[in-house]
Amino acid sequence: GEGRPWWKAATFYQVYPASFKDSNDDGWGDLPGLLSKVDYLHALGVDCIWVSPIFESPQKDMGYDVSDYQKIYAPYGSIEDVDTLVAACHDRGMRVILDLVVNHTSIEHAWFQESRSSKDSPKRDWYIWKPARYDSNGLRHPPTNWRGYFAGSTWTWDEHTQEYYLHLYAPEQPDLNWENKECREAIYEDTMRFWLRRGVDGFRIDTVNKYSKRTEYVDATITDPFSPYQAAPEMWCNGPRIHEFIREINQVLAPYSAVSVGELSNTPDPKGVLPYVSAKAKELDMVFEFSVIRLGNGDLFSGKYIYKPFPLSQLKSLTEKWQCFIEGTDGWTTVFCENHDNGRAVSRFGDPSTPELWRASAKTIALWQTTLSGTLFLYQGQEIGMTNMPTSWDITHYKDVEAVSFFAEAMASGDEERIRKTRHGLGILARDHARLPFRWNEDENVGFTTDETNSWMRIPQERGISVESQSGDEQSVLEFYRRTLALRQEHQETFVFGTHQLLDRENESTWAYVKEGFVVGRDGTEVRRRALVVMNFTAKMAPLMDVSRALGCARDEVRLMVTTGGKEEGLDDGALSAWEGRVYC
Ligand code: TEU
Numbered sequence: 001g002e003g004r005p006w007w008k009a010a011t012f013y014q015v016y017p018a019s020f021k022d023s024n025d026d027g028w029g030d031l032p033g034l035l036s037k038v039d040y041l042h043a044l045g046v047d048c049i050w051v052s053p054i055f056e057s058p059q060k061d062m063g064y065d066v067s068d069y070q071k072i073y074a075p076y077g078s079i080e081d082v083d084t085l086v087a088a089c090h091d092r093g094m095r096v097i098l099d100l101v102v103n104h105t106s107i108e109h110a111w112f113q114e115s116r117s118s119k120d121s122p123k124r125d126w127y128i129w130k131p132a133r134y135d136s137n138g139l140r141h142p143p144t145n146w147r148g149y150f151a152g153s154t155w156t157w158d159e160h161t162q163e164y165y166l167h168l169y170a171p172e173q174p175d176l177n178w179e180n181k182e183c184r185e186a187i188y189e190d191t192m193r194f195w196l197r198r199g200v201d202g203f204r205i206d207t208v209n210k211y212s213k214r215t216e217y218v219d220a221t222i223t224d225p226f227s228p229y230q231a232a233p234e235m236w237c238n239g240p241r242i243h244e245f246i247r248e249i250n251q252v253l254a255p256y257s258a259v260s261v262g263e264l265s266n267t268p269d270p271k272g273v274l275p276y277v278s279a280k281a282k283e284l285d286m287v288f289e290f291s292v293i294r295l296g297n298g299d300l301f302s303g304k305y306i307y308k309p310f311p312l313s314q315l316k317s318l319t320e321k322w323q324c325f326i327e328g329t330d331g332w333t334t335v336f337c338e339n340h341d342n343g344r345a346v347s348r349f350g351d352p353s354t355p356e357l358w359r360a361s362a363k364t365i366a367l368w369q370t371t372l373s374g375t376l377f378l379y380q381g382q383e384i385g386m387t388n389m390p391t392s393w394d395i396t397h398y399k400d401v402e403a404v405s406f407f408a409e410a411m412a413s414g415d416e417e418r419i420r421k422t423r424h425g426l427g428i429l430a431r432d433h434a435r436l437p438f439r440w441n442e443d444e445n446v447g448f449t450t451d452e453t454n455s456w457m458r459i460p461q462e463r464g465i466s467v468e469s470q471s472g473d474e475q476s477v478l479e480f481y482r483r484t485l486a487l488r489q490e491h492q493e494t495f496v497f498g499t500h501q502l503l504d505r506e507n508e509s510t511w512a513y514v515k516e517g518f519v520v521g522r523d524g525t526e527v528r529r530r531a532l533v534v535m536n537f538t539a540k541m542a543p544l545m546d547v548s549r550a551l552g553c554a555r556d557e558v559r560l561m562v563t564t565g566g567k568e569e570g571l572d573d574g575a576l577s578a579w580e581g582r583v584y585c
Helices: 031-035 038-044 079-091 110-117 181-197 242-256 270-277 312-324 355-370 401-413 416-429 431-435 477-490 547-551
Strands: 011-015 048-051 068-072 095-100 155-158 163-166 202-205 259-264 286-289 375-379 499-503 510-520 526-536 560-563 581-584
Touching: 031 079, 038 079, 038 477, 068 079, 068 181, 079 095, 095 181, 095 259, 181 242, 202 242, 242 259, 242 270, 259 270, 270 286, 312 499, 312 510, 355 375, 355 477, 355 526, 355 581, 401 416, 401 431, 477 560, 510 547, 526 547, 547 581
Parallel strands: 011 048, 011 375, 048 095, 095 202, 202 259, 259 286
Antiparallel strands: 155 163, 499 510, 510 526, 526 581, 560 581
């Protein structure tokens, strides 16, 4: 068999480098800053660091628009800094993966510059160029009516060669043409192998299911009659050749035993996900599936930021779906509730309204995440319960291309209701929230940079959310993460590899599930290990279920493994306090 690869029980930690730690006082995080915090991450229990894009880029989309895959964006440091980081991690038994952004490049990439230079350029076909359509009045229109992820058309007109080019994201992010073999070879050689040879341990692969587009280039069905541009993910997600391309990627990674985690959006069906992560398919080790992290988002595309409240039962059943996905298959799953593209978990799934509720709910979120099967991904600042930006901040504090485009679109509509709802939705869901500077200490500059007025993102002035204020405080979110991450390792068979059974699924206040795994006993036989996770997802006391019944054992055999609350005795108290979570075994 496949045995157990290292990454299954590993804890990954995503670093968004611009916002992590600045070492040279320019208000922008950098690689030497990250290097100075490797010991912190090691002590937390992190096994692998995923670093969001650090490559040369005009930063239209925070580095997800790469203009040179082999150069480091100078404010991040140098290529030697990457080597030093990799070596420092390897010395500590940790690993490093980079972000591979190869659905598109920046318009400033040399490949695109060549491609747009003339219709006869040898690289013309490396991007997706199409002629205009003209209506009966002779007016020019894009080749299709597709709406991009950042609002507006997926097509931009190029005056020089009189054709449109495709971009699923910003106009400054033209899509590469994966149908072109030479282009694919260049991606494999110049981006992937270049970094693998330098010793990185693998990649988080951006937009992994969008490389094969449907080649018909036809209009999408009109789902938004008020817009000229229509959501069309079926035109570019999971296209006809996608599995062929991913298998090629796998062939590039295999000689280096490099790990891969693909970002798989618009694919909520387990049947659609399994081919990507089935061990025998030899495609990807794992993917990020978005059902949980998209909760609260409005309709796909134009409605994204019109917030849709959801009941706890929905969060439970989506979690259950991707837990049970791996039972009886040779696939694997990931566990995560934050990344750089979404609001903070405590502001979305928890309750930051008072310091007590903030702390209790951030800890219960930790318990939820660390007791699930799959590879766990934490996002920087999650471990100290970082929150969304203050609601008092106005729209000018949002920097992200997506937030800015969606708000501009709402403004242009002149529809007051839509503007109000978009502002509200951005307050919960915008990508900017996760991009606020990491809070190392209680100074005004939060220890991110020397002078807070320099910071590229404004720094909220709140107290208690920092590594310094939480370290050593047994009741803190940070110490709780340390503890449950250790428990997760100690009880891997139950939490990482065990089965998942959801109990009391209709209950909209408390969440309970049983994890069950097997360990080999002293006499070589298999011993069943069960754990019951119970969490109060409200600010009120909630009745506790019959624990011994749920675990299927006698009352005096029940043990409390951990609680987010203060008291460790709490076996017979029959109730969970506000946002309390416990594990019994
Ligand atoms: O995101 C790709 C993506 O499909 C979306 O999930 C993304 O969250 C966006 O908000 C869509 O509305 C990746 C990166 O994670 C993101 O930061 C980049 O902006 C994007 O690719 C383009 O490279």
